Amino acid sequence: MKFQMLFFLLLLTSMYLSLAQGSYGNCCLGYVRSMRTNALRNIESYRMQETDGDCNIRAVVFLMKKRPSRKSNKQKTVCANPENAWVQDLISKLDARVKK
Known part of the structure; x- marks a missing residue:
């Protein structure tokens, strides 16, 4: 009985630790200069x-045009600091381009 309880607690602890770790699949972790x-x-x-959920830094994520020669379906992204001039x-040039 003690072994079963210990095993159950160990299983719950390992599940909790794996769920507590964040997933950075779609987050910027740094900036380009x-x-x-x-x-x-x-x-x-x-x-x-924004810095909500799994992402730790505020960033602007620029989506690049897809090149026809690319085999991957993923679109290339570039992360930049939103405070840089x-x-x-x-951003203002892109917004103006979209409004045209």
């Missing part, structure tokens, strides 16, 4: 990442 002008032309859109300038 700058982007080349060629890359700036290939930005399709952006989204804001060049990022804010780029």
